[in-house]
Every structure is written in structure tokens, then in C-alpha cells.
Amino acid sequence: MSRKMKNKVIPNLRIERIAAEGKCVAHYEGKVVFVQNVAPGDLVDVRVTKGKSSFMEAEAINFHEFSKDRIEPFCSHFGTCGGCKWQHINYDLQKQYKRQQVVDQFTRIAKVEIPDVLPIIGSEKTQYYRNKLDFTFSNNRWLTREEINSGEQFERNALGFHIPKMFDKIIDIQHCYLQGNLSNDVRNELREFALKEGLTFFDLRNQAGLLRNLIIRTTSTGESMVIVQFGEDNSLDIEKVMTFLNSKFPQITALLYIVNLKKNETFHDLDVITYKGKDYIEEEMEGLRFRIGPKSFYQTNSEQAYELYKIAREFADLQGNEVVYDLYTGTGTIANFVAKNAKQVIGIEYVEAAIEDAKLNSSINGIKNTIFYAGDMKDLLNDAFMESHEKPEVIITDPPRAGMHEDVVRMLLKLKAPKIVYVSCNPATQARDVALLSELYMVVKVQPVDMFPQTYHVENIVLLTLKK
Numbered sequence: 163m164s165r166k167m168k169n170k171v172i173p174n175l176r177i178e179r180i181a182a183e184g185k186c187v188a189h190y191e192g193k194v195v196f197v198q199n200v201a202p203g204d205l206v207d208v209r210v211t212k213g214k215s216s217f218m219e220a221e222a223i224n225f226h227e228f229s230k231d232r233i234e235p236f237c238s239h240f241g242t243c244g245g246c247k248w249q250h251i252n253y254d255l256q257k258q259y260k261r262q263q264v265v266d267q268f269t270r271i272a273k274v275e276i277p278d279v280l281p282i283i284g285s286e287k288t289q290y291y292r293n294k295l296d297f298t299f300s301n302n303r304w305l306t307r308e309e310i311n312s313g314e315q316f317e318r319n320a321l322g323f324h325i326p327k328m329f330d331k332i333i334d335i336q337h338c339y340l341q342g343n344l345s346n347d348v349r350n351e352l353r354e355f356a357l358k359e360g361l362t363f364f365d366l367r368n369q370a371g372l373l374r375n376l377i378i379r380t381t382s383t384g385e386s387m388v389i390v391q392f393g394e395d396n397s398l399d400i401e402k403v404m405t406f407l408n409s410k411f412p413q414i415t416a417l418l419y420i421v422n423l424k425k426n427e428t429f430h431d432l433d434v435i436t437y438k439g440k441d442y443i444e445e446e447m448e449g450l451r452f453r454i455g456p457k458s459f460y461q462t463n464s465e466q467a468y469e470l471y472k473i474a475r476e477f478a479d480l481q482g483n484e485v486v487y488d489l490y491t492g493t494g495t496i497a498n499f500v501a502k503n504a505k506q507v508i509g510i511e512y513v514e515a516a517i518e519d520a521k522l523n524s525s526i527n528g529i530k531n532t533i534f535y536a537g538d539m540k541d542l543l544n545d546a547f548m549e550s551h552e553k554p555e556v557i558i559t560d561p562p563r564a565g566m567h568e569d570v571v572r573m574l575l576k577l578k579a580p581k582i583v584y585v586s587c588n589p590a591t592q593a594r595d596v597a598l599l600s601e602l603y604m605v606v607k608v609q610p611v612d613m614f615p616q617t618y619h620v621e622n623i624v625l626l627t628l629k630k
């Protein structure tokens with residue numbers, strides 16, 4: 163059946179609900195059909211793009227009825243840009259779907275007893291909530307079907323986002339609703355300047371061109387960092403660009419650049435040059451200052467990060483005499499945030515530069531009861547570590563999307579901390595890990611938090627306590 167189904171058109175399919183990763187679910191002849199870019203309630207004709215024995219994937223090719231829950235997307239790039247795919251669904255429903263995702267993952271994957279999943283904590287800002295955006299320059303702008311059909315010649319240089327699944331096609335962004343004014347102004351002014359000056363935009367296929375990448379980071383303290391990556395070591399042109407940004411945007415507090423002649427845009431191994439101002443920006447939370455360097459991770463929705471950390475602290479319920487492990491600590495933000503309520507906090511993370519920042523963040527805030535270690539969690543958190551450190555009363559763990567390595571979960575089962583606070587940006591892997599932990603732990607609270615409105619992503623915090 164599977165191959166034969168490919169390209170088959172299924173008419174009049176009623177979209178039922180949203181499943182993991184933002185895909186919508188319908189049924190056809192008893193099989194699940196996953197459909198992208200639709201909304202529950204839509205009635206559509208779809209073309210099957212993938213046919214497996216147990217499910218199909220399909221794309222909508224014709225809409226007969228639109229769901230009553232649909233709203234008008236606010237962004238002109240909606241549908242092409244991969245950024246805010248849920249703009250056509252109202253925010254209350256988005257939150258409901260996100261919470262439901264957590265319920266579904268825990269029922270289907272974890273298969274453990276859980277209390278009622280708490281109502282999701284929504285984000286007050288549903289637009290302009292990000293503190294960091296990353297734009298790519300390209301000489302291969304994505305053209306719309308209408309543009310191609312018109313037969314006209316268009317400007318092909320672009321500065322914007324990658325088209326999903328196409329590494330060399332960039333959508334030219336005119337206005338992005340994810341980050342505030344400075345971001346839109348810097349991007350648009352820089353693009354205009356580069357076009358006027360005839361500077362080259364990067365050719366992603368042939369790996370050539372001056373202008374490569376633009377990163378803009380902002381903070382609630384009013385500081386901002388702009389990093390330009392150049393694909394050529396051409397000091398005259400680099401100077402031209404940086405002088406322009408400096409004179410046009412004197413409010414930028416950290417104006418930096420990188421010469422990147424490598425095959426990819428990552429720059430953890432490259433020198434970052436300070437053109438003007440400081441080489442970091444600072445975020446503030448409950449009077450604590452967090453220094454963010456060009457290579458440091460910081461949660462991209464600062465306001466919701468605060469909500470997330472408050473829940474983690476509430477679940478940890480520290481009395482002041484506990485040893486806390488903060489696993490996957492990044493730049494030690496959670497560790498430093500809870501430090502004043504604990505006897506000692508031990509943070510572990512594999513990016514060495516992040517650990518340097520974590521230590522710095524403790525020292526600039528006068529925090530003396532934190533220790534940080536850099537290393538891969540599964541190698542560092544072993545029997546020897548357990549023997550040479552005090553055992554934790556509370557473990558806070560915030561792994562990447564892949565969740566925790568099985569060895570790490572096993573180690574947690576050995577450590578037997580009375581309490582684990584598990585923060586996750588992927589409830590599916592979190593549910594998998596919780597299933598393993600359920601050998602010794604029970605789930606006491608489940609609290610989803612929305613960090614990324616207009617997307618299907620959901621953050622989730624689970625409180626686990628050791629079974630008696």
C-alpha cells in the first residue's frame with residue numbers, strides 16, 4: 163500500500179487535532195494522516211507525500227472549509243518563513259494545544275501515573291518576545307511562485323531566514339515580529355547599505371562573498387549586541403560596513419564582527435573582534451546580572467525564562483541547607499538563580515566557554531556557593547564524581563531537545579536525590595526519561611510553560627520525588 167499511496171489525492175479530509183511537532187492529524191481508511199500547515203477543523207484535499215504502512219504524511223492542496231478557530235496571520239512572510247507557523251491559530255488555542263501535547267506525550271510515551279497537567283503559563287508578549295535572532299545573507303533569494311511566473315527579473319540578494327529544509331534559499335525578511343525595532347531597523351538598513359555599495363552577499367553553494375551572517379541580541383536592560391560575520395577577510399569593506407553600523411546605530415552597546423572563512427556559520431572556534439563598546443551584554447533578573455558573551459547561550463525569551471526559573475525554584479522548594487545539582491547548566495543561570503536558597507549548587511555543562519561565563523556570573527553577583535564543571539554529563543557524572551562530592555538533595559536538570567543520555571538517567575537513579583526538577587524543551591524525550599526514572603520516582607507536578615508563542619514548541623517542568 164505504502165508506495166502506491168505516494169502522490170495520491172485524498173479529498174475532503176477533516177483535520178481533527180494537533181499532534182507532536184505541530185503536525186495536524188486526520189484519518190483515512192483507518193490510518194493516521196499527518197498534515198502540515200493546516201488547523202484542526204479545516205476540511206481539505208491533500209496529496210500524500212509519504213506513505214508508510216502505519217501512517218501517511220500529506221500536504222493540503224485545496225481548502226473546502228476553514229476551521230472556525232482560524233485567525234488572519236499577521237505577518238506577510240507567513241507560509242514561506244519557517245518562523246511562526248501557528249499564526250493562523252488564536253493564542254488561547256495555541257496554549258491549549260501545547261498543554262495537550264504534554265498530556266499526550268506523558269500518556270503515550272511515559273505511561274506513568276501523572277497528576278493533572280497544570281494550566282500552561284502563557285507568554286504575555288505573543289510578538290517581539292525573542293532577545294536573539296540570526297539572519298543569513300544570500301545571493302539566492304527565495305522567489306515566490308508569482309514572482310517566478312511573472313517572468314520579471316528580481317533582486318536576488320537577500321538578508322533573512324533559511325527556507326525550511328533548503329540550506330541555500332533565503333527568504334528576504336522585511337519585518338520580523340519576533341524581535342523589537344532595533345532588530346528590524348539594523349537588518350533593513352544594513353541590507354540597503356550593502357546593496358547601494360555593491361557589497362557581495364554570500365553564495366551559500368560556492369562559499370564566497372563578503373556578507374555572511376548577522377546576529378542581533380537585545381536585553382531588557384536596553385543593551386544590545388550586533389555581530390556581523392564576514393566571509394572574506396577584506397579589511398576595507400569590513401571597515402565600511404562596521405563604520406556604517408556604528409554611525410547609524412550609536413545605541414548598540416556591543417558592536418562585534420567575525421571573519422569566518424569556514425564552511426559553516428558556527429563561530430565557537432573563531433575570534434570575535436570588538437569593533438565598538440563592550441564584548442558582552444548584560445541581562446538582569448531579580449537584581450542578579452547575567453553576562454552574555456557572543457558565544458554564550460541565554461534563553462531566548464527573557465520574560466518567560468524568568469517564569470520558568472521561578473517555577474523550577476518553587477518546585478525545588480529549597481530551605482537553605484540543600485546541595486543542589488544543576489545539570490546542563492549552560493551559563494549557570496538557574497544555578498545562580500537558586501544559589502541564595504541553597505547550601506551549595508554544583509553546575510555541569512559541556513561547553514567550556516559557558517562554564518567560564520557561569521563562574522563569572524557567580525562572581526559578579528557575589529555568589530560564593532556555586533561550583534561549575536565542564537564536561538560531557540555522561541562522563542563527568544560518574545561514581546568517582548559521586549564519591550568526591552556531597553550527594554544532592556535536589557537535582558535540577560535541563561537537557562537539550564534530545565533529553566538525557568541513558569547513562570545519566572541511570573546515574574540519577576543511583577544518586578537517589580529526594581527531588582528532581584526536570585525542565586525540558588521537548589516533552590517527548592522528557593516523557594521517555596521520566597519513564598525510566600519512574601522505577602524510583604513518582605511524578606508530583608507537571609507545569610507547561612510557553613516560551614515561543616506562534617510556534618508549536620512547548621517547555622515543560624516536571625517535579626519528581628523519590629517513592630517511599
Ligand SMILES: C[S@@+](CC[C@H](N)C(=O)[O-])C[C@H]1O[C@@H](n2cnc3c(N)ncnc32)[C@H](O)[C@@H]1O
Pocket residue numbers: 459460461490491492493494495496510511512513516537538539540560561562563587
Ligand atoms: C536547554 S540548555 C539549558 C541551559 C540552562 N539551563 C539555561 O536555562 O540557560 C541545555 C544545555 O545542555 C548543554 N549540553 C548538551 N549536551 C550536553 C552533554 N552531553 N553534557 C553536558 N551538557 C550538555 C548545552 O550546551 C546547553 O547549554
